[in-house]
Amino acid sequence: MQKLLSKLRQAINDYALIQSGDKIAVGLSGGKDSLTLLRLLREYKNFSPEKFDLIAITLNPGSGADFSPLHDFCKSIDVEFHEIPTDIKEIVFDIRKEKNPCSLCAKLRRGALNDYAKKFNCNKIALGHHKDDAIETLLLSMFYEGRVSCFSPKTRLEKADITLIRPMIYLEEYQTRKFCRDNSLPIIENPCPANGHTKREDIKNTIKMLGKDIPSIKKNLFGSLTNSDQLFIWDKEKIKKH
Template identity: 50%
Template sequence: MKKILGPMRRAIQDFNLIEDGDKIGVGVSGGKDSMVLLYALKLYQRFSPEKFQLEAFTVDLGFKGFNTKAIEKYCKSIDVPFNIKETNIKDIVFDIRKEKNPCSLCANMRRGAIHNALKEKGFNKLALGHHSDDAIDTLFLSLLYEGRLNTLQPLTYLDRKKIYVIRPLLYTSEQDIKNAIEKNNIPIVNNPCPVDKKTKREDMNKLVQNIYNEVPGAKNRILTAMKNKEGLKLWF
């Protein structure tokens, strides 16, 4: 876990993501990113200079076959309290509204559900498992589909909910997360959503991978550019 904990610790320190007395809820979908984040934060909690509370929060969208028991079992094995928020998001998005592009509405409803779950228990921070590859994919999605330069932020304050969203893994690569899953026998719960792996984000990931193949060192330079405010030169 050194390749996870080292970059995560730097991100926490660089962006002041964790403070004394924080009550941090980890958004756990059962996928590799959130499961590694949960385990990493549990390990970090043992030696962190900041004392904080840690619990897992899972939103059940209502899909059949979503194995929340496996997530709960893993949480118990690493001594992290587990919370589940039952919803009918699947019914609303797929059965009632029959959305042709369901991801946006689903994501908004899922965010609302987990924010409410945290507020109900008095938590002030939500930790999400986005990594450096997610940040680059988001940058290109924003540029090509929205006409703006925007990416995932390490720290965001949601004024309406009075909750901070933190992303401690933004210095961490997806490959290191995959390696951590294998080396530490961390379970993964399959996503039963019918459009999983069939989104614009997946298409963008393939495009970015092609760029990496064509331009050696491109990934590191993109990550450097995202942190280089002084190097940002636009028309206005």
């Protein structure tokens, strides 16, 4: 845990993700990444120089998944937990019958999470994106949209009056997988019919294939995100001011 906490703290410091007085809602899907994020933030809270409050919000999409293990998990680490029922599955699959459901689903989940975070008086939402997510998003943008873009470690949403933070952007996916396994965290299997059949999954496999011939590919791609001398994407000083 100490190695992961070190990376978490580095990201928090590099991008000024947390300030004293914050109330942070963790978007807890039940997947390995969000479970790792909540557990690490709860541990970080014990020694953080910034005094902040932490809650967890799970959006139940109406898919029939059992989220009760998350209630027990949050109780065991003394984190306030809210499970919110939604009709996201019905809208995306039954009403709209989306062939490519990810975009609409993500939009609905973002809107609902923002609304409930504000309802519970949170000023920030913490999301479980990690280094591999950033690399995949960069390539998805380039390959499918013809632009160089990626989410930021910190994003201010003026209309929603809330700030998104991603404290795990220096962690790799294998680390969250191992952390959940080593600590027996209650992973909830993703019930989405599209799970494993997305463009992101294709990009993940492409990176893995290229890595056989270019072992440093992930390191180099991630380095391009922070190379603000050549192209601004993740400029620490500009992001801190947001």
